[in-house]
Amino acid sequence: MPGALTAAILCGRRGTVGRVRATRHRYAVDGWGVGELIVAGDLVLAHDLPTAALATDGADADTELSRRLAARVRDHLGGAETDYGDVSLDLSWCTDFQRELVCALRAVPWGEIVSYGELAALAGRPGAARAAGSFCAQNRFALVLPCHRVVSATGIGGYGASGVGLKRRLLALEGVGL
Numbered sequence: 001m002p003g004a005l006t007a008a009i010l011c012g013r014r015g016t017v018g019r020v021r022a023t024r025h026r027y028a029v030d031g032w033g034v035g036e037l038i039v040a041g042d043l044v045l046a047h048d049l050p051t052a053a054l055a056t057d058g059a060d061a062d063t064e065l066s067r068r069l070a071a072r073v074r075d076h077l078g079g080a081e082t083d084y085g086d087v088s089l090d091l092s093w094c095t096d097f098q099r100e101l102v103c104a105l106r107a108v109p110w111g112e113i114v115s116y117g118e119l120a121a122l123a124g125r126p127g128a129a130r131a132a133g134s135f136c137a138q139n140r141f142a143l144v145l146p147c148h149r150v151v152s153a154t155g156i157g158g159y160g161a162s163g164v165g166l167k168r169r170l171l172a173l174e175g176v177g178l
Contacts, residue, residue: 021040022038022039022040022045023038023039023040023063023066024036024037024038025037025038025039025062025063025066025070027050027066027070027073027074028050029050029073029074029077031077032049032050032051032077033050033051033052034050034051034052035047035048035049035050035051035070035073036048037065037066037069037070039063039065039066039069040090041065042065042088043088043089043090044065044069044087044088044089044090044141044144045089045090045140046140046141047069047073047140047141047142047143047144048142049073049142049143049162049166050073050077069084069087069144072084073143076143076173077173079173081110081111081174082110082143083110084106084143084144084145084146085106087144089102089141089144089145097123097124097125097128097131098135100123100124100125101119101120101123101132101135102145103123104119104122104123105119105136105145105146105147105149105150106145106146107122108146108149108150110174111174111175111176112149112176113149113150113151113171113176113178114149114150114151115129115150115151115152115153116129116130116132116133116136116150116151116152116153116157117129117132117153119132119136119150120132129153132150133150133152133157133158136150136160137158137160138160139160142162143170147159148166148167148170148171149171149174149176151178155178156168156171156178
């Protein structure tokens with residue numbers, strides 16, 4: 001899948017990556033299913049959590065980045081504390097506020113949660129809880145941007161098409177029960 005990227009932004013730092021070719025890589029995780037990474041060089045364009053719905057054919061990550069990231073995801077889903085702060089993401093589509101949300105999300109540590117309102121405040125926009133929620137609902141970097149650690153002020157909140165059951169399972173891996 002070819003794609004043209006114009007900028008990689010990592011918490012305010014910009015770097016031009018030019019025109020690149022994106023590739024799709026699938027990987028299997030026991031007890032979870034098959035996940036999918038879309039990468040361009042050293043830049044992650046998207047990540048879908050493992051699910052039983054994806055076919056297992058082609059479930060072999062075949063670039064250095066996709067192998068390393070798939071191994072981290074396997075560790076994470078096996079319950080090992082995992083950090084993705086060094087993974088470069090394509091944020092060329094983000095507004096300035098969304099980039100701030102990315103930085104704030106990456107700062108939420110393993111085993112801790114914040115509300116959508118707290119996330120918005122951490123990103124410099126107190127009162128923008130709905131915008132933070134909308135951003136999380138569109139998260140294309142599952143686990144790498146830990147939106148599962150963001151909850152509503154009154155409970156667990158949603159988790160997009162993946163559902164609250166998956167959010168609870170991910171939080172349980174980190175020792176958080178809701």
